[in-house]
Amino acid sequence: MALDVELFRGEARQLVHTEPLIALLKPAFEAETAPFGGRPRFVLMLRNDPGPDTYRGDLHLTNLRADFGYIHVAIRMEGRVVHQKPYSVNGLVGPILARLAREIAPEERHWAFRIAGLPSPEDLPEDASEGGTSAQRLPPVVDGTDDIDISRSTRLAFGIRPAAEPQIPLLDLAEYGVELADTKAPVTVLLGTGVRRRLMEMELSTEIEEGGFLIGRAFRRTDAPKLHAVIVDEVLPAEHSGASLTHFTFTGDSFGAMNRTLGDRQLVGWYHTHLFQTERTIGLSRTDIDLHRDTFRRPWQVAALINITARRRILTCYASSDDWMAPCPIRNLDDDADERRSTRPTLGHH
Structure with a gap:
C-alpha cells in the first residue's frame, strides 16, 4: 500500500x-x-x-x-x-x-x-x-495477590518493620585511575572484568526490548561521601519479563529469580535496550524514569541503557539526581591488566 x-x-x-x-x-x-x-x-x-x-x-x-x-x-x-x-x-x-x-x-x-x-x-x-x-512477550499471569496494611501490623499474625540499611563502605576512585575532577555525577560506574564485553556482545533481540539486572557492590566515595560508586561484576538477564518494541516490564518472578543469585552481592541497577532513535538529550523514556524511581530507589542504583543501532551498541548509564536522571561516567576496568588500575580511565558513554 x-x-x-x-x-x-x-x-x-x-x-x-x-x-x-x-x-x-x-x-x-x-x-x-x-x-x-x-x-x-x-x-x-x-x-x-x-x-x-x-x-x-x-x-x-x-x-x-x-x-x-x-x-x-x-x-x-x-x-x-x-x-x-x-x-x-x-x-x-x-x-x-x-x-x-x-x-x-x-x-x-x-x-x-x-x-x-x-x-x-x-x-x-x-x-x-x-x-x-507487533512482536511482544507477555509477562506471566499473576495467580493471586493480597494487600497488607502495614499501619495495622501490630494486629497481624506477623510483624513488619523496615530492614536496616547496610553500611556502605568507602572506595577511593583514584586507586582505579579515575580523575576525581571528572566525576561530579551522583554515581560513578565501574565495569568489572568482562562486563562491558558481555553487554556489547550478548544476544539481544532486534524485535522487542530486552533487559535485566546489574549485580555488584556499592560504595561511598572517600573524597565525597555523599556521592557513590558501583562496581558491576555480573549482568543477569531478567526471567519471566514482558516486552514489546517499545516497553520492557519486570515481574515479581523476575526479582525472585534474581535474588536467588545475589549471595553477598547487591543489586546495583538494571539495564534494558532501545531499538529506535531517541528524540531527547536523555535516552530514557518517561516510563523508564518512572520504573527506576519506583523500583530502584537506592541512591547508588543505576539505569543502564543499550541503544542498538545498525552498526553498534551504545551504552549509557543514569542515576537519580533531584527530580531528574543524571548521566553517569563509566570506567571499564578491562582497560588495564592489573586488578587495581592507576592509569587514566576511559570515562564517558561507551
Missing part, C-alpha cells in the same frame, strides 16, 4: 504539502545507500504501537496518527539488506518535515502531519500493525 505524508499549517490545519512517504525518507538514508551504488528498494512497516504525538524543535509539529508511532525501515540493494532498524515516526519524519515547514513558512510555529492511507482506529483489530503483528 502506498502511503503519503500530509503536512498541515497553523492551528486551522491547512493542508500545504503532500508527498509519498518513501520519497520523503530516501534523502535521509543516502549515507547508508551511497556506498553500494545501485538503486535502493525500501520496505517500510508501520507498527500500531502508540508513540509520541509531538515533535518539538524550533517549531511545534503534531503527529495526527500517533497510534502508529513506530516504523521499521529495511533497505535492500543488489539482493541483500544493507540497513534495517526500527525508528519512532516522530524521530525519523519530524526533522525532515520541520525543515520543509521552515521553507514553506518560516514565521509559522504550529504544524501538524499525518501518514495518510492508514486504517482508522475503529477498523484495527487488537494488537494489529501495518503488515503484521
Whole structure:
C-alpha cells in the first residue's frame, strides 16, 4: 500500500504539502545507500504501537496518527539488506518535515502531519500493525495477590518493620585511575572484568526490548561521601519479563529469580535496550524514569541503557539526581591488566 505524508499549517490545519512517504525518507538514508551504488528498494512497516504525538524543535509539529508511532525501515540493494532498524515516526519524519515547514513558512510555529492511507482506529483489530503483528512477550499471569496494611501490623499474625540499611563502605576512585575532577555525577560506574564485553556482545533481540539486572557492590566515595560508586561484576538477564518494541516490564518472578543469585552481592541497577532513535538529550523514556524511581530507589542504583543501532551498541548509564536522571561516567576496568588500575580511565558513554 502506498502511503503519503500530509503536512498541515497553523492551528486551522491547512493542508500545504503532500508527498509519498518513501520519497520523503530516501534523502535521509543516502549515507547508508551511497556506498553500494545501485538503486535502493525500501520496505517500510508501520507498527500500531502508540508513540509520541509531538515533535518539538524550533517549531511545534503534531503527529495526527500517533497510534502508529513506530516504523521499521529495511533497505535492500543488489539482493541483500544493507540497513534495517526500527525508528519512532516522530524521530525519523519530524526533522525532515520541520525543515520543509521552515521553507514553506518560516514565521509559522504550529504544524501538524499525518501518514495518510492508514486504517482508522475503529477498523484495527487488537494488537494489529501495518503488515503484521507487533512482536511482544507477555509477562506471566499473576495467580493471586493480597494487600497488607502495614499501619495495622501490630494486629497481624506477623510483624513488619523496615530492614536496616547496610553500611556502605568507602572506595577511593583514584586507586582505579579515575580523575576525581571528572566525576561530579551522583554515581560513578565501574565495569568489572568482562562486563562491558558481555553487554556489547550478548544476544539481544532486534524485535522487542530486552533487559535485566546489574549485580555488584556499592560504595561511598572517600573524597565525597555523599556521592557513590558501583562496581558491576555480573549482568543477569531478567526471567519471566514482558516486552514489546517499545516497553520492557519486570515481574515479581523476575526479582525472585534474581535474588536467588545475589549471595553477598547487591543489586546495583538494571539495564534494558532501545531499538529506535531517541528524540531527547536523555535516552530514557518517561516510563523508564518512572520504573527506576519506583523500583530502584537506592541512591547508588543505576539505569543502564543499550541503544542498538545498525552498526553498534551504545551504552549509557543514569542515576537519580533531584527530580531528574543524571548521566553517569563509566570506567571499564578491562582497560588495564592489573586488578587495581592507576592509569587514566576511559570515562564517558561507551
